[in-house]
Amino acid sequence: QVQLVESGGGLVPAGGSLRLSCAASGRSFSTSAMGWFRRAPGKEREFVAAINGSGTTTNYAASVKGRFTISRDNAKNTVYLQMNSLESEDTAVYYCAARNIRSGASAIPTAYDYWGQGTQVTVSS
Numbered sequence: 001q002v003q004l005v006e007s008g009g010g011l012v013p014a015g016g017s018l019r020l021s022c023a024a025s026g027r028s029f030s031t032s033a034m035g036w037f038r039r040a041p042g043k044e045r046e047f048v049a050a051i052n053g054s055g056t057t058t059n060y061a062a063s064v065k066g067r068f069t070i071s072r073d074n075a076k077n078t079v080y081l082q083m084n085s086l087e088s089e090d091t092a093v094y095y096c097a098a099r100n101i102r103s104g105a106s107a108i109p110t111a112y113d114y115w116g117q118g119t120q121v122t123v124s125s
Contacts, residue, residue, distance in 0.1 A: 002114040009119030020081040022096030029077040038092035053102030093118040
């Protein structure tokens with residue numbers, strides 16, 4: 001079993017930055033590919049970014065590419081999402097997810113086996 005706890009959400013003006021963190025426990029973190037997803041009010045959950053277990057492969061949604069950066073620190077069992085140039089459309093609950101395999105920075109929610117509770121990000125325009 002894997003437990004995931006997100007933090008770092010909050011209220012930020014448009015154009016600002018936030019860094020989300022996801023702390024993992026319960027298994028060897030470096031063997032888990034990780035992802036970030038989000039759900040905006042009234043919308044379906046959507047992929048944001050993903051990273052493989054070693055941190056050598058990343059994948060981004062087109063809407064965030066160039067603005068967001070996913071990274072991980074396996075020594076700290078933590079994955080990060082640095083969000084810059086935030087827009088009102090980025091307002092959502094952000095969820096961290098983990099896979100049971102090391103490879104595959106997947107954009108598909110059903111590829112992930114564990115999910116955190118989410119952290120709210122609100123961008124004011």
